Amino acid sequence: MITGVSKVVLTVRDCDAAKEFWVGRMGFAVETDAEYGEGARWLEVRSPSGVTLVLDGKSPDRAGDRSVPEELPHSNVFFTCEDIEKTYAELVERGVRFPQPPVKQPWGWWSLFEDQDGTRYALNQG
Template sequence: MITNVSIVSVWVRDLDESLAFYTDVLGFEKGDDVQLGPDYRWLTVRHPEQPELNLHLTTPGAPLSSELVEAMRRAQADGGLPGVGLTVDDCHKTCEELRAKGVEFLQEPADRPYGIEALIRDNSGNWLVLVEPKELDPKDLSEADLG
């Protein structure tokens, strides 16, 4: 029986630079850092409030095909890879703190039916969603909101 999600992979350009971004900028802690052979490094970070969930920072490479690696690198260069959603307690304040650290914003904090949401990029171009959640009231949804 599956009991939880424990690892989510995030494709990055450079492991050391991404480790610094996720720890120094976002406040995650370094998890595992193991060199497995000459061409593969297993690197994880985790949030101190949720240590059971690891973000596996990884670069496109073997055993993926060279065509897939190239496609992923193009998507990274275009900022087209999704990242993860991060819960925040105060979206506006968190955004001010991250802006002071040089984080790139794709969307300023905006009210949504489920809370206040902002979009940022990590240093590899991945989209990260910041959400200050609120109780979802179905009355707040209209057909226009559902697309």
């Protein structure tokens, strides 16, 4: 089952400036800095206490926005679980809709599920 929140997405204007702030000024450590897709960049920084932020310089703030592409969540909250395939099977059995079943990405396993209002949330294996 879901065991917590794994990442918080922060929309930023410039990933390099955000990286300098969060790493250079706030003491976070770079976890992942990789390109994916067409000009997209996956930049994760982790706080000393283990909280991970995804610094997203490409997408607009998506919370509650139903105009985002189907392959992206509406919410900036990522949920985490120990076994994504098992969690996926359990939640599907309970009637949860997954517009994106689990798939391996450069940053790890990823999936999207929807709540009762159709809001898409990310689920990853932690």
